[in-house]
Amino acid sequence: MLNWVKRLWSPGVAGNPARLRRKIELCNQVGLFGAIATIPYQLFYFFYDFALYRGVFLFNLLFMAAYLSVLLLNHRGWHKAARNVLLVNVCSQLFIVTSFIGSGAGVHLFYFTFASIVVFVFQCLSALRYAFIMVTLGVLYLSAHFLFAPGSVPAPVPSPWIDVMYAGSVAGVLALLGVFLYLFRKQIDEAEDELTRTNQYLETLSNTDPLTGLANRRVLDETLEQEWARLARWPGALSVIMCDVDHFKLFNDRYGHDGGDRCLQQITAALQGVLSRPADLLVRYGGEEFAVVLPGTDEAGSRYIGEKLRQAVERLNIPNEKSVTAACVTISVGVSGIDHFSPDANRHGVDHLLKRADQALYQAKASGRNQVVFLPYLGASVRAGQQ
Structure with a gap:
């Protein structure tokens, strides 16, 4: 009426x-x-x-x-x-x-x-x-x-x-x-x-990547801060995974930016298919990089998830004629985690966890790509970089 x-x-x-x-x-x-x-x-x-x-x-x-x-x-x-x-x-x-x-x-x-x-x-x-x-x-x-x-x-x-x-x-x-x-x-x-x-x-x-529909780096930072605060209150584990598409620049040069966008969308769907827990967070970190936050996941679990992510992308069989290491699109995976909160962890903070995952990713790329490398939260420093 x-x-x-x-x-x-x-x-x-x-x-x-x-x-x-x-x-x-x-x-x-x-x-x-x-x-x-x-x-x-x-x-x-x-x-x-x-x-x-x-x-x-x-x-x-x-x-x-x-x-x-x-x-x-x-x-x-x-x-x-x-x-x-x-x-x-x-x-x-x-x-x-x-x-x-x-x-x-x-x-x-x-x-x-x-x-x-x-x-x-x-x-x-x-x-x-x-x-x-x-x-x-x-x-x-x-x-x-x-x-x-x-x-x-x-x-x-x-x-x-x-x-x-x-x-x-x-x-x-x-x-x-x-x-x-x-x-x-x-x-x-x-x-x-x-x-x-x-x-x-x-x-x-403001929290979403427009191409993939994933959360963006802002959400990653907020989530890591929340999980770190939770870890400080209650004992547990926390792991972070960094993924980078191998030879993505060469892929873009060969198939164009539209082809690159479609490739990233397919990779996004494959990565999402691996993560089954609501608490797990998949983020487009920037460009062809992705990050995953795994609350309550120890070293064995994060290694397992990292390998599943790598295999999921490889199974897509997206051709990459310009790649020098594989005939299809692959990803390199760096993993880091902390199993218990300690005074050293309190001193280094959550940013160090992300840095260690990035260092592990660098090692994976330097060692031939299309592989998973794990580095613990505390350990010898490794020069971080991207190839």
Whole structure:
């Protein structure tokens, strides 16, 4: 039902930024509800004594047309004109109608409804302009209240209808405020949902490699810090694997960058197929390098996983005519791990674990590629590099 009603105030909304869309919607809502709220008064004027209330009845027809023109102006994209027409129309209608039937009918109470939402109707409303509008609304209300007593107007509403109309005006003011506040709440909820989705998308974008869909180095650093902190609290093991595609530059030269991208995507799928635990993290470290974090995995387990990764890529049988060591694409694998947390580990930190895996990778490449080399977390230093 609400979706059907929302279509009534949708003119001019599509194609605009979210902030402006909400203001256009509110402007249309005020215009639509302003026309609707006038109808009960028009029915009274028409059926009770049309000859007496002819003037106010005809004026209200003009005001209702002006309210509906707000939707037309927004539909044409004239949003500033729509807001100005709405402001002038509300201020004029309440003052002129009160001048016909008297302040006892309570029509001028609708100034409070408009004053409570006017700041949301205008975009980039300055404090000075907002204060001017509020003062104007206050002056119009006080003028209508004190100048147009029932005995000094051309078409006063007789008793007991004056009390009925006043009660109706109060009910109308409260009802419109309730409706607008409900719609504000809906808009706020929608804006918060949109913001949450945007933040989630941006977070995913900042943490994801666009080519492979894997986590990126930022996620690797965060995960290693978390796992290192966990290791410091509870005894356990932690291993890291570094993989590098052998002769990938030669592959790119032969098959082009598109071929290289497809190759990396196929390797990604093969590596993912080896890792079965949710806690294991596969990361595109950069270029043709991949990294794997294996929480709770000791030396034997990490060696086993490293060999499985190497075999998985080799089984792809991706031709690499330029390779000098194999006829197909292969990877070299460096593995490092720590089985228990010690004072030395606390001194070197988690970066040393990644460095040792990188040193192991260098040894694997220097020893002929397409093999797995393991280096423990603590041991003799090896010059790190890439070939």
